[in-house]
Amino acid sequence: MPAALLPKEEVLARLLATFREDGYDGASLSELSQRTGLGKSSLYHYFPGGKQEMATAVLAHLDVVLGEAFATALAAKTPEAKLARLLDAVDAFYSGGRSACVLERLVASVDRQAFAKPLARAFGAFASAFAEIGRAAGLKERVAAARAEAAVVRIEGALVVAAGTGDFGVFARTLADIKRSFLAEA
Amino acid sequence: MPAALLPKEEVLARLLATFREDGYDGASLSELSQRTGLGKSSLYHYFPGGKQEMATAVLAHLDVVLGEAFATALAAKTPEAKLARLLDAVDAFYSGGRSACVLERLVASVDRQAFAKPLARAFGAFASAFAEIGRAAGLKERVAAARAEAAVVRIEGALVVAAGTGDFGVFARTLADIKRSFLAEA
DNA sequence: GTCTATAATAGGATAGAC
DNA sequence: GTCTATCCTATTATAGAC
Secondary structure, rough: OOOOOOOOOHHHHHEEEEEEEHHOOOOHHHHHHHOEEEHHHHHHHOOOHHHHHHHHHHHHHHHHHHHHHHHHHHHHOHHHHHHHHHHHHHHOOHHHOOOOOOHHHHHHOOOHHHHHHHHHHHHHHHHHHHHHHHHHHHHHHHHHHHHHHHHHHHHHHHHHHHHHOOOOHHHHHHHHHHHHHHOOOE | OOOOOOOHHHHHHHHHHHHHHHOOOHHHHHHHHHHHHHOHHHHHOOOOHHHHHHHHHHHHHHHHHHHHHHHHOOOOOOHHHHHHHHHHHHHHHHHHOOOEEEEEEHHHHOOHHHHHHHHHHHHHHHHHHHHHHHHHHHHHHHHHHHHHHHHHHHHHHHHHHHHHHHHHHHHHHHHOOOOOOOOOOO
């Protein structure tokens, strides 16, 4: 009765990485098996629902991990510092625009409907982190919400355009512009 | 010797629609066959290189179609009218945010490397249309280019976020904000 | 909880008739 | 130029030993 080769956290991290790189439809069970170091049967032991369950588990995992990352960033004192920390976390998470967003990969998948709720939740949590910074800076609720939505839109778009053009500078420019404009006077 | 059931233009339009909906990895040959009304062998007659060649043909087709759409929009007299027409065309092309972008679907595919050049070209053409409007309005080249890049980024991101949240209002808000801000004084 | 082996199916691609 | 039929491989998923 051998113990688990990897802690579940690590398995989820590797599934996440594989979905980010190959996409949901593009990630085969063989690939997921290789990348996690688990045999197919072991994967089905963890995730009886197969690939779909792996993806939903990854989303639940992200919900926790990103929640912590957001909380860390928001623990800074000033709104400016909160924003800077959040954008640094975003830059690191996406490797300066070189790593794709799982949310986008799942939105693009044939099984997207199965992920609808956790996806909406994840996008909402992402925007909420920005909105909270806006509120902390004294922006009106509506303004904070609108700018938060726009920030998430720009980050997702920058990832697509960076990957599509091969020019990762667009991601850096986008983050820099959000940093510059997010807390500006209305 | 039966004639072609559909003009090649129509076949390409249907392949485009299928890739947009199912993604590149998610679109099977059976699906592509059904949607075009052509048997698999007929598809291979048109596109000996298989699915990859279908996608590159779709990109080449888009290059022409979008080029015409851009030219039409840019034929308007004032920069404001050019911008309004271009954004109307974008809104229609993406069905108010309900239809995905093929470019994004191909960027997300496992065969993305095979599409790298035409994809970069397509994103560039998209941005160029915006940049030309900026120049027509007297914006400095650098400003026009930066705003054009940002506009494409925002459109792509709005499509991802709209699909991910199920809230298509974000697409309308994004286009409205581009319309409002694109030609603003620096 | 993991493995090897395998079933069952779907996928991409081709052959050859018409 | 299109069709039906088919091949081969990869894929998802399961069985059963350890």
